Amino acid sequence: MPLICLSSPKGGVGKTTLTANLAFALRRQGMPVTVIDFDVQNTLRLHFGIPLGDPNGFVAHALDQSNWRHHALAGSEGVGVIPYGRADELQRMRFERRLSEDPGLAARGLQHLLAVPDMVVLADTSPGPSPALKALDRLADIRLVVLMPDAASASLMPQIEQGHFLSLHQPVHYILNQVDRRRRLNQDTTEMFRARLGTSLLGMVRRDEALAESLAMQLPVFASAPACASAHDIGLIGQQIGELIETLQQPLYEHA
Template sequence: MALICVCSPKGGVGKTMLAANIAHGLHRAGRRVLAVDLDPQNALRLHFGLSLAEESGFATGMERPSDWRAALRRTASGVSLLPYGSLDAAARLALTRAIEADPERLVAPLREASADPGLTIVADTAPGVSRTLFATLPLADIILVPLLADGGSVATLPEIDSGRFFGRGTMGAILAAKLRFVLNQVDQGERLSASVTASLMRHLGARLLGLVARDEAVAEALACEALLADHAPKSRAACDLAEIVAALDAALPAAGAAAGVLAGVGR
């Protein structure tokens, strides 16, 4: 298996957009792909055309932990999707308490799916640090952090770059070595964006997998509940994402033979 974990200290930087479109791109590159939503916002499903009325997900069945496979969805894109599920406020608070006590409950689907050598998993996460994130990161081959081409991202970079975001010490250093970045919402016509882009490109070097232009097509695709490569395949952002997918495909372990009970997932 190969696992990409998309995370960031900040919200609104494009984590969900990247997770969805990268999962789709890797599927188009010939991989069996499972997209897992670990964010209670439950927004990943919207990119895959699931209706807002669909509220089920693996977290809604958390009292029966072995049941997560029942929440698996085959999407029209070919990517299998494990939605988080919609929880009301009381259920969310109860789940937060349960995860605090035992984060493994939420990570069990990832751990079990990762036993399938033929599966590539893309996990979308909630912004900031959480028990769920810390239980997920050690499983990841690549920790993918989107940064916006603005001053705010430059301010968060030292925290991520130094490994402090992942905790100090050896674990933080191991996780920091898996870090790769994507610079999102790049606008070369805007002075600040162009200058932040140039300075981050210099600073990040080979750890920068690629840039995604600020492009109306991204928001339009989401409004149509579609993936960018289907909605606007010739758009600037779709071309940018295709390059990032190619870089990830080359960097990830090759997909092995399908195995076990998940063999049909992502076909």
Template sequence: MTSLSVRGVRGGVGSTSLVAAVGHALESLGERVLMIDMCPENLLRLHFNLLASQELGWARAMLDGQDWHKQAWSLTSTLQILPYGELSEAESASVEQQLLREPQIWVRRQASLAAHYDWLLFDLPQRLPGHGTIGPCLFPIQVVEADAACHVLLLQQATGNPVLVNRFDPGSQLQRDLLLIWRKHYAARLLPLTVHADEAMREALAFKQPVGQYAPDSLAAQDVMSLAIWCLTRRRELA
């Protein structure tokens, strides 16, 4: 089993949409996938037409003393999603403190899931370190847009995690220039592909679908499929 996590270098760079899209792409390639929402915003479920009023999830189960693994939803026989659940700000803070006190929680959970899935995809929040402690992760991907804010934040970081450029617009001189700079200074970290700006990605959420299901011939869906194939290739190389 392989774990992949996605975290935005800042908010609003499309991380959750990417998790939904990559999960769908991997499943279409024959992989067994569980997508896990680690964000209190609990938005990943909306990409798969789960009711916005649905309150259950792994974090809700932790607080209520229920079985966390029973909160997963089967979308197909090989694609499942584990929502975060609906919590108040104070309740999410309580979950954060518990995860900080017991950093092995998700290590144990990953081990218990290993026989059932080929991939675990984690949608991670930015500023909740407890929620981001998930155990072994082969692909801890950071998502950026080619803009000045992400450029500054990358400069301030000490991490060497892989970087994926999302919503890339080749018609933008600024974005092209930043990508050239990043390819020079972050050559070892920058993934060898980008996900292009495509309205289909935004439309897909409005239709409550991952982009590969909503618009399989769109540029964004093709980019995400390339990312999924790259992940499969790298997994074989690193095995």
């Protein structure tokens, strides 16, 4: 079943919050959804009501336990959550080294989860290049890059387009986050991205304090502020992703 990898060449773009709320958006469409956190910050779980002090996660056991599904926790709204978990420096370094040396590690760890009928798996990665991103780049059915309409994101576009961030073996889709048309630079950069990315731009999410507030309440933005701008935008992007998933599930002869 589909594996969706979310990444960003830089930090601070709101990727983890977006990952969580896209998971809720897909769950609202009736899909079974599990999220897995490959970021050492281990914050994805907080969007799903997992207690702050909960040490559970897959990284500390990833080299001894080939089925990462065993580490899934029940998150809010019926979303499964596999946290990064509490891992010391040695465990983290061993995990990243094995990801680099063993191309099949991530495939083996995720195979039982991806075998669940209709399951959609969203993988949140740390900012910038990483062993996890390289491994997931090979496996993902849908690759989403989250950017902000700012000079830093714009400056990194050539690296992405030349395959220095993700490989060019299959399409990359983009989401532009924290769009604020009240600010001239933000507005100009947004228009630049729209022109440059064309149909690969899956959608844009307006800057909205409701997203931060939803995390503070450990609720989906659809529950905490269903009428807000970001809930509307993320809902539309979720529909777009749903359509991509349907395309993946069509028999090959339909594409002939």
